[in-house]
Structure formats: C-alpha cells, structure tokens
Amino acid sequence: MKKVLVVLLAVLGLAGLALAQTTVRVGVLLPISTVAGKAALNGVQLGVDQVNAGGKVKIELVVVDDGNAPAAAVPALTKLMTVDRVDIVIGGLASGVTFALSGPVKQYNPLFLCIGAASSVVEQAFSDYGRFFHYHPWDYHNVAAALSFFKSLYDGGARRVAILYEDGPFGSAGIQTYRQQLQNQGYTVQAEPFKSGSGSFTAILTRLKSFRPDILYWIGYDVDALPIAAQTRQVGLEPKLIYGAPPAWPLGFEKNNLSNDVAGMTAWLPSVANNESRRFVTLYRRKYNEITDEYMAPMGYVIALSLGKAVEAANSADKDRIAAELAKVQMDTPFGPLSFKPSDTGKTRFQGFNQSIWLQFQYLEGSRRPVFPANRAARPLRYPGNY
Amino acid sequence: MDLLLQTLINGILAAGIYALVASGLALAVGVVGIVNFAHGEFSMIGAFVSYLLFVGAGIDPLISLGLAALVLFVVGAITYYGLIRPVLAAPELNQMLLTFGISVALQNIALLLFGADTRVVSTSYQGATITLGGISFGAPPFAAFVLSVGLLGALYWFLGKTRLGFAVRAVAQNRLAPGLLGIETQQIYLLAFGLSAALAGIAGVMLSVMLYASPTVGFAYTLKAFAIIVMAGLGNLRGVVPAAITLALAEAFVSTYVPGGGGWVEAVFFLVIFVALTWRSWRLS
Incomplete structure (x- = not known):
C-alpha cells in the first residue's frame, strides 16, 4: 500500500511539473551550410539547452535550411508554418533572404525573431508587421x-x-x-x-x-x-x-x-570581457569543444534566452502573450544590455541592439x-x- | 606613361589564368566537339584539391599542381566515359543540357561537402611583388602567366610534333576518317577531355592561391573562357592566348580609364562575344 502511495505521489508530482512547464515549438530558418548560419544555430541550441534546463519552459526546435537564397527560404518557411505548424520563427540572417520572406511572414503571421538582416530595406518591408522583433542593429x-x-x-x-x-x-x-x-x-x-x-x-x-x-x-x-x-x-x-x-x-x-x-x-569576439560573454564562451566551449569568432553564435544564444524569459513570463504558448512579454525583456548579454524599443526611424516597433554593440x-x-x-x-x- | 605601362602589365598578367582556363575549354570544344559548361567546376575541384592538401597535409599549392592535374585528368576521363560519351551522337542541345547539369551537380556536391564559405590558403608568396622601375606587379599572377605560357607551349608541341598529337588533330578535323586509319577515336576523345579537365584543375590551383576556394569560384572564369574561345574561333587553340590577352587588356583599360570602370569589367566579355559574333557573321555574309 505504501509503495502504491509513493508511486502515486511521484506520478502526481511529475504531472504537476509537466503542467507547470510551458512547451513551445519554434522554427529555426537559417543558412546552415554557411559558417555564420551554423554558428547562429549552435548559439540557438545552446540557449535552448539553458532554457530547457531551467525546467519551466521547454523549447522544441524545428530546424530548416534557408539555403541563403530566397528561392529556398520561402518554401522552407511555408513548410514550417503549414506542416510543422510553428507559431514562432527564429531566422532572417541575410537581408536579401529576409526581404523575400516579408510577404510570406505577413501571410502566416508568426512571431518572427530576426537574427540578422541589417538592411533598411528589410526595416521598410516589416514596417507594418507587429510581430517582428529585430535583434541585430540596422545598417x-x-x-x-x-x-x-x-x-x-x-x-x-x-x-x-x-x-x-x-x-x-x-x-x-x-x-x-x-x-x-x-x-x-x-x-x-x-x-x-x-x-x-x-x-x-x-x-x-x-x-x-x-x-x-x-x-x-x-x-x-x-x-x-x-x-x-x-x-x-x-x-x-x-x-x-x-x-x-x-x-x-x-x-x-x-x-x-x-x-x-x-x-x-x-559585434563580438571571444575576447570581449564581460560576464555574459565569458559565460557564453565557457558554455559554448563545453558543448562544442571549440569556440567561434562568429558573432551570430552569441546572437542566436541571446535570442533563445530572451524567448525563454518571455515564455516563462507569459506562462503560455500563445504567440501574442509571448510577444507582449518579449517586448518587456531586459537582460544582460554578451553584447551588452538588451531591451526592445522602436527603431530609430520609427518604422518597426521592436528593435533590440544598436550601434553600441559594434x-x-x-x-x-x-x-x-x-x-x-x-x-x-x-x-x-x-x-x-x-x- | 607609368599608368599606361602598369595597365598593360596588369592586363597581360591577368591573361595568363584566362588562357589556362580557356585552353582546356577550347580543347574540349575543338576535339571532342562538346561545349562543356562544367569546365569551371573542374577548376573549382582543382581549387579544393589545393586547399585540402594545404589544410590537411600542409602541402604548398605549387606542389599540388601536378597532383591536382592528375586528379582532374581522372575526373575528366570518368566524366567523359560515363556521361559525355553516351550523348556524343545526340543533338547539341542535349549535350549542352547534360554539361550544364554536371555543372549544377558538381557545385551542389561541393556545397554539401564544404558549405558555401570562402576558404583561403596561406603561403609566403601570395603578396610577393616584383618591381621594375616604376612598375610593380604580383609574383603569383606573373607565375600563373609563365605557367600558362609554358603549358600552352607544351600543348602546342604535343599537338604539332607527336604522333599522338597528330591523331588528336586528325580526330578534331574529321571524326570518321581517322578511324579508318586505325586511330581509336574514343581513346583520343577520352585523352582530350581528360587533358581539358587537367588544365582546368591547374587553373583552379592557381585560383586558390590568387583568390580563394569556394563552390562558385569557377563560374566567372567559365564565362570569360567562353568569351575567349568565341573570340579565338571555337576550337582554335592557337587563337586562345591572343584572345585572352585582348580580353584581359580590354578589362584592364576599362577598369583604369573609364570612370567607375570597375563595375563595368564583367560587361566587357559580353561586349567581346557580341562584337566577335557580329563581326564573324558580317564577314561571312
């Protein structure tokens, strides 16, 4: 009888933990055959490991290659949205590719966390899209x-x-x-x-x-x-x-x-001396047995961590509630402090970093x-x- | 005056690598009778052979030249035997589509294996400079020019002075008659296509020293090689060096003397193709 009670309590405990944990599926759309794209993906995965280890949020990644070309990126996004049915997408490394994605993104309405795409042309293309969070500085x-x-x-x-x-x-x-x-x-x-x-x-x-x-x-x-x-x-x-x-x-x-x-x-080198950068270097080296000079690695890491914070605060997998919490995020990163403000031109509402990171x-x-x-x-x- | 001389030298030295790529293409067109759109990808393989030997075994690219030529000869021979030979009797459009397909396939295989990134080798002589009076130029382009002239000289000697060379020229002139004289046409084709690929491979090694190795490194040079063989006359090997020098000088003069000319350089070869074809049509009419 005692044994049954222990097992029952354990099961209930696990169920409670599962109930407290928010799970989100996130599409990752990057040029993974390039060094920058691979580094970005490594950074995202490292950040997701850290978020998932916290226990309150579980991020599941669905990774697709954008081929560094609009012709490959648009079908890849369509697959993420229609087959994998994700509500959140991390991607948009190259400006040309991201510009081409602006139409399909507006069609499917995901929360789009943009890792690169510095061109002002992209800023213009997403100017009327409220679920666009641009982390990278503009040109x-x-x-x-x-x-x-x-x-x-x-x-x-x-x-x-x-x-x-x-x-x-x-x-x-x-x-x-x-x-x-x-x-x-x-x-x-x-x-x-x-x-x-x-x-x-x-x-x-x-x-x-x-x-x-x-x-x-x-x-x-x-x-x-x-x-x-x-x-x-x-x-x-x-x-x-x-x-x-x-x-x-x-x-x-x-x-x-x-x-x-x-x-x-x-925007970053491994020798940058701040606590978050040193922490990132340690974690990256532990997971991948190497370190990279590519600043897209910590950029991917920052995106995953900020998303984890937003999901935890929202306590929900709903993309609009997550977006609302993401807009309030303030955190230290390997690049320095991160918070979202309207872009300098006022065209987009959620701009992360500016010239200070360069x-x-x-x-x-x-x-x-x-x-x-x-x-x-x-x-x-x-x-x-x-x- | 110094600027004019420097421009002339810049153009002539650039012609070396152009001639090296174009002579292989001219050989494939002239002897085998096939327009090989994958020729630039053979150069790309040569560049990667050089890069991999440098990174993996520390072998200097200049030492890799022979090995790259051998590897590319084998690649060319296999390509000929497995893919080109079955379509030799097919319409030219089919042949061109096939070589275009080979080009796309090779580029994508390279993308899968190495990614899209640009890779560079590191040698002590990449920035080496030769100075004569007020004129200075790079040692690698000069070496590429000398190598190109030497290889083309050897090729001309082979074609003009050896029995095998005579057989190659005979097959180039007439596909049927040499067979009646006991010349193995298929073997000559295989040899010519292999040599064509080997020349592209050597050019690729030089590209890895002067530029970089990447899946797309051969593409721009294929376009220039086409302009050169069109100007020289399809299959005319002897016309390749003068045509390469003409194209390279035209590019150098446009770059140097036309305001904003650096952006027009790639248009020069289209102009060359246009003028050469128009002039040839006008002369024949």
Whole structure:
C-alpha cells in the first residue's frame, strides 16, 4: 500500500511539473551550410539547452535550411508554418533572404525573431508587421559605428579615404550618403565600384595610387578579402590602413600573413570581457569543444534566452502573450544590455541592439583583436599598418 | 606613361589564368566537339584539391599542381566515359543540357561537402611583388602567366610534333576518317577531355592561391573562357592566348580609364562575344 502511495505521489508530482512547464515549438530558418548560419544555430541550441534546463519552459526546435537564397527560404518557411505548424520563427540572417520572406511572414503571421538582416530595406518591408522583433542593429547603426572609428582615425592624422564598393545592393546602397558623411568629417574621398568575386583589383588600385589614400576602405564580400589584401601590396598602393566591411571573412584568412593589420568591424569576439560573454564562451566551449569568432553564435544564444524569459513570463504558448512579454525583456548579454524599443526611424516597433554593440578589430598575429572603442579595446590599433 | 605601362602589365598578367582556363575549354570544344559548361567546376575541384592538401597535409599549392592535374585528368576521363560519351551522337542541345547539369551537380556536391564559405590558403608568396622601375606587379599572377605560357607551349608541341598529337588533330578535323586509319577515336576523345579537365584543375590551383576556394569560384572564369574561345574561333587553340590577352587588356583599360570602370569589367566579355559574333557573321555574309 505504501509503495502504491509513493508511486502515486511521484506520478502526481511529475504531472504537476509537466503542467507547470510551458512547451513551445519554434522554427529555426537559417543558412546552415554557411559558417555564420551554423554558428547562429549552435548559439540557438545552446540557449535552448539553458532554457530547457531551467525546467519551466521547454523549447522544441524545428530546424530548416534557408539555403541563403530566397528561392529556398520561402518554401522552407511555408513548410514550417503549414506542416510543422510553428507559431514562432527564429531566422532572417541575410537581408536579401529576409526581404523575400516579408510577404510570406505577413501571410502566416508568426512571431518572427530576426537574427540578422541589417538592411533598411528589410526595416521598410516589416514596417507594418507587429510581430517582428529585430535583434541585430540596422545598417544605419553600422554606419554610425564605423564613422565613429573613422573620426578617431581623422583625429590621428588620416585625411584621404579610398572606398572600393561592390556594385550590388549590399555595397552600393547608401554609398553616396556614406561618402558625404566622411567628407563632413573632413576626409577627401574617392569611391570606386567593383564587381565582387572578379578577383581583379589591380587596375582600380593602380588608379588609386595617384590619390595616395591613407585608408583603403572596401565594402564587399568574403571572396574579395584576399585579392584586395594581396593586390594592394602588388601594385604598391601602401595605404596606412586597410579596412574591410564584408558580412563574413574567409575561412583561414586570419592564418594568412596578408591579413595582418587588416581592420574590420564585428559585434563580438571571444575576447570581449564581460560576464555574459565569458559565460557564453565557457558554455559554448563545453558543448562544442571549440569556440567561434562568429558573432551570430552569441546572437542566436541571446535570442533563445530572451524567448525563454518571455515564455516563462507569459506562462503560455500563445504567440501574442509571448510577444507582449518579449517586448518587456531586459537582460544582460554578451553584447551588452538588451531591451526592445522602436527603431530609430520609427518604422518597426521592436528593435533590440544598436550601434553600441559594434567594435572595431584588427587582424594581428593570427587572430582578431578588438582595437576600438577604447573601453573595449584589447590592444591599440596598429596605425599605420604594414601592407 | 607609368599608368599606361602598369595597365598593360596588369592586363597581360591577368591573361595568363584566362588562357589556362580557356585552353582546356577550347580543347574540349575543338576535339571532342562538346561545349562543356562544367569546365569551371573542374577548376573549382582543382581549387579544393589545393586547399585540402594545404589544410590537411600542409602541402604548398605549387606542389599540388601536378597532383591536382592528375586528379582532374581522372575526373575528366570518368566524366567523359560515363556521361559525355553516351550523348556524343545526340543533338547539341542535349549535350549542352547534360554539361550544364554536371555543372549544377558538381557545385551542389561541393556545397554539401564544404558549405558555401570562402576558404583561403596561406603561403609566403601570395603578396610577393616584383618591381621594375616604376612598375610593380604580383609574383603569383606573373607565375600563373609563365605557367600558362609554358603549358600552352607544351600543348602546342604535343599537338604539332607527336604522333599522338597528330591523331588528336586528325580526330578534331574529321571524326570518321581517322578511324579508318586505325586511330581509336574514343581513346583520343577520352585523352582530350581528360587533358581539358587537367588544365582546368591547374587553373583552379592557381585560383586558390590568387583568390580563394569556394563552390562558385569557377563560374566567372567559365564565362570569360567562353568569351575567349568565341573570340579565338571555337576550337582554335592557337587563337586562345591572343584572345585572352585582348580580353584581359580590354578589362584592364576599362577598369583604369573609364570612370567607375570597375563595375563595368564583367560587361566587357559580353561586349567581346557580341562584337566577335557580329563581326564573324558580317564577314561571312
């Protein structure tokens, strides 16, 4: 009899626990064949592990590959919504893909937690959608952060900037405004378009020799990083700083001597010294036996943790109640504090991070080191660099 | 004057890698009679062979050149024997669709195996510079140019001075008659297609040094190779180097002297194809 009572109590206890636990199914729509997409997924899974370990919320992930292309992403989202029947989607890494998803998202109405997609075009596309939470800074935040760095370089004596920009939407959007803003800081600017992936920069760089730029600033993709670094030396351009702004850097670039002294911008590096960052690094290393430089990993982690907090506060799997709680979330993250406010343009209602998360780094002796702003720098910027 | 000289050098050196890719394509078109849209993907395989040997065994890409050529020769021979040979008698459209399919398949296999990311090798000579007076240029493009000229010279010698080369040229000129003389046409096709792929593989290794390895690295060069073989005349191997130099110089001059010309570079080869085809049609009419 005693045994029966013990078993009964145990069963009731477990049932009670189950009743107290809120379970939500979440679709994850990422380009998992890319380094950034894989890192983002790892971060999301790490965050979900932490949320689930708390016991009050259980997040079940349904992961699909967006193929880094609209043609693959739209059917993948449709499957998440109609077959897997999720109410919450984490995704939207690339701007072009996310822009293409704006129509289907509005059709199916999920709570959409956007991990990347910095383009203002995406901000415009989701301006009338109330369940859109954008964690990543917008492109104007990126520009503001870069301009702050360029201001410090101007104060350090830099006067001429040569901008190489790829002639697609990524590189050429807002280039005139950017040019104007640099000129407003006092710089003389020469801007030249190029075809990303062509590998042919010698002609443009040769022409820039007469301009004698202090800073060679290129806006393109990972495929352009090595050719620009190599051909800058080969034509004898000798800028004092090569500053790149690709969405991702090539694998193995840090081990290449040509990367030395090349600078760029990122939102996070493992060496960032705050408690949440250190905690993230420890957990990530424990789960994956490695650490990543990709800031999309902590971004995914932050999204999962914030979602867990919101579900717990909502005590419900209803997407609108979760959204209402998510809007109130305030938490420390590896990037710094997170809370949601309307975007600077007022187009979207829930914007997470802004320009304050960006830091400038420089490739030095085989790794990326934060060099700006001063309060987050691990070491001083090497200027002029040796190219 | 320095700018003009520098532009000329930039163009001529760029022609080396163009000629290397295009000569393989010209061989496939001229001898086997097939327009191989997967030629760039053979270069991509060469780039990955170089990258994997570098990362896995620390082998310098220059040492990988021979191995990559061998691997690609085998890949080309298998592709010919398994896929190309059955459609040789089929209409040209079918052949083109097949090679286009091979191209898509190879790209997607690479995507599955390696992902979409760009990978770079790291050697001490990638940024090496040669300076002559006021002119400076990169050692890798110069090496690629010398290698290209050397390989094409060897290819011309092979085709013009050896019995096997004569057989290849005979098959290129007439598909039936050499068979009557005891030349194994299928073996010649296999050899030519394998050599074509090997040349693409060597170009791929150079691309891994000068640019990167990724599933799409060969695509842009395939387009340029098509422009070159169109300009040279389909299958005309001797016209490949002059056509490659013409295309590369046109790109260099547009980039250097046309304001915003860097964005127009890719349009140059379309213009070249357009002008070459129009001029040839006009001359024949």
